[in-house]
Amino acid sequence: MLNTVLITGASGGIGQALALEYAAPGRTLFLHGRDVRRLTALSQECRVRGATVTEVIQDLREVKEWIARLEAVSRETPIDLAIVNAGVTNIAGLQGEEWEDIEQVLAVNIVAPLATVSGLLPAMRSRGQGQIALVSSLSAWYGMPVNPTYCASKAALKNYGEALRSLLAPQGIFVNVVLPGFVDTPMTDQVPGPKPFLMSPARAARLIRRGLDRNQGRIGFPLLLSWGMRCLSVLPPAVSERIIRSLGYTE
Numbered sequence: 001m002l003n004t005v006l007i008t009g010a011s012g013g014i015g016q017a018l019a020l021e022y023a024a025p026g027r028t029l030f031l032h033g034r035d036v037r038r039l040t041a042l043s044q045e046c047r048v049r050g051a052t053v054t055e056v057i058q059d060l061r062e063v064k065e066w067i068a069r070l071e072a073v074s075r076e077t078p079i080d081l082a083i084v085n086a087g088v089t090n091i092a093g094l095q096g097e098e099w100e101d102i103e104q105v106l107a108v109n110i111v112a113p114l115a116t117v118s119g120l121l122p123a124m125r126s127r128g129q130g131q132i133a134l135v136s137s138l139s140a141w142y143g144m145p146v147n148p149t150y151c152a153s154k155a156a157l158k159n160y161g162e163a164l165r166s167l168l169a170p171q172g173i174f175v176n177v178v179l180p181g182f183v184d185t186p187m188t189d190q191v192p193g194p195k196p197f198l199m200s201p202a203r204a205a206r207l208i209r210r211g212l213d214r215n216q217g218r219i220g221f222p223l224l225l226s227w228g229m230r231c232l233s234v235l236p237p238a239v240s241e242r243i244i245r246s247l248g249y250t251e
């Protein structure tokens with residue numbers, strides 16, 4: 001039975017929609033976010049829906065503190081499902097990306113998710129159950145020139161999640177990799193070029209929940225864009241590059 005859900009990056013976009021999707025009587029939500037005002041408003045709305053909510057304000061780049069906090073929370077209230085959703089992006093200009101921006105993307109999109117898993121696993125292993133969803137991106141299949149570090153981080157998270165799924169399944173722990181396409185969020189607004197099959201965060205949250213309920217290893221959507229990105233990854237590089245340029249995914 002799904003009693004307790006942890007969601008990182010819950011103060012906006014997909015994370016906010018997921019919190020509302022899971023908010024229900026008898027359920028405890030741990031909602032992490034950076035925007036205190038938005039997180040407070042979200043928590044109130046989730047409580048109206050019957051959930052018990054704890055707000056978690058934490059800089060995920062402070063990994064030792066974050067791991068210790070998760071271990072403490074897990075000892076008091078076992079986490080049934082953790083949705084590791086927090087992420088940032090950076091758009092590359094003609095001169096490339098600044099190192100400071102690269103470091104931030106890698107810290108939030110790779111190091112922080114791995115730290116989150118490290119903080120949750122001891123308790124899940126001792127219980128012999130739990131579920132961890134890692135929110136990657138369809139850009140994990142093929143790197144886009146407009147945000148190369150972001151794509152690299154999501155590819156790393158995809159591979160990590162798939163390896164972890166096989167490792168932890170015998171221990172009763174499910175791991176799922178979520179691969180969204182374009183979702184109507186401020187982060188997506190930063191990306192130049194077309195945004196085919198753009199969907200609402202609420203629709204994305206429903207698709208994610210359905211996939212998690214079924215314990216799908218990969219939860220990729222929308223279907224046509226998912227297959228398109230996978231094709232780009234296996235086509236000859238020259239062909240894929242021409243397709244990307246023709247679609248306008250350049251700065």
